Amino acid sequence: MLITELKAKETILAGLGEKVFVIFCHGCKEIRFPEKEADALLAELEAAGKVTGSIVTDYICEPANLKLRLERHAAAIDAADTILVASCGVGVQTVASAFENKRVVAACDTYALPGFQGVTPLEHDCRQCGECYLNLTGGICPLTACSKGLVNGQCGGCKDGKCEVDPGMECGWERIQKRLAQIGRLDALKSPIQIRNYATDVNI
Ligand code: SF4
Numbered sequence: 001m002l003i004t005e006l007k008a009k010e011t012i013l014a015g016l017g018e019k020v021f022v023i024f025c026h027g028c029k030e031i032r033f034p035e036k037e038a039d040a041l042l043a044e045l046e047a048a049g050k051v052t053g054s055i056v057t058d059y060i061c062e063p064a065n066l067k068l069r070l071e072r073h074a075a076a077i078d079a080a081d082t083i084l085v086a087s088c089g090v091g092v093q094t095v096a097s098a099f100e101n102k103r104v105v106a107a108c109d110t111y112a113l114p115g116f117q118g119v120t121p122l123e124h125d126c127r128q129c130g131e132c133y134l135n136l137t138g139g140i141c142p143l144t145a146c147s148k149g150l151v152n153g154q155c156g157g158c159k160d161g162k163c164e165v166d167p168g169m170e171c172g173w174e175r176i177q178k179r180l181a182q183i184g185r186l187d188a189l190k191s192p193i194q195i196r197n198y199a200t201d202v203n204i
């Protein structure tokens with residue numbers, strides 16, 4: 001089970017470009033979605049003339065479903081330089097994978113709660129850490145893509161792009177660097193992530 005909380009407005013706005021397409025995922029809404037706050041943020045962005053389109057949908061964590069839901073919004077998405085996603089960390093990562101050349105911004109932090117979670121088949125993983133880093137890592141979760149869960153960059157052990165802990169897997173931080181280069185956000189690596197707040201991660 002999980003809950004999502006909207007990040008601070010200033011944090012979200014700082015990550016946006018000029019034009020934004022907005023996705024709200026209500027797939028797990030019965031658990032917790034910050035609907036009022038998200039609607040207020042959308043209204044503010046619309047009033048500022050930043051929004052090319054928006055959609056309220058469900059289960060964007062499932063890639064085929066995401067593709068289907070967004071088909072009729074292709075022009076609005078093309079017109080945006082940023083996609084703002086209010087969902088759990090899996091949903092944001094699925095969108096980032098589907099739009100590798102666009103800036104994808106997570107609007108929410110995801111927290112774990114014990115109990116059942118309505119999940120769809122996942123290509124991406126989220127530890128529900130309560131302090132989502134995807135806006136600094138190009139939409140790739142550093143906690144699950146890196147064997148050591150490092151949040152401030154690569155360890156010294158990567159060899160030929162492979163992880164020193166598991167040589168069968170691509171180094172997560174290599175992937176993050178490639179993705180940031182792809183979307184023109186390598187500058188994100190210049191501002192190291194703060195000391196991680198482990199208190200928000202109930203999985204530890
Ligand atoms: S950083 Fe990773 S674990 Fe934390 S909320 Fe984001 S996707 Fe989930």
Ligand code: SF4
Nearest residue numbers: 146155163164171172
């Ligand atoms: S090699 Fe890469 S993925 Fe593996 S632990 Fe080091 S930084 Fe993380």
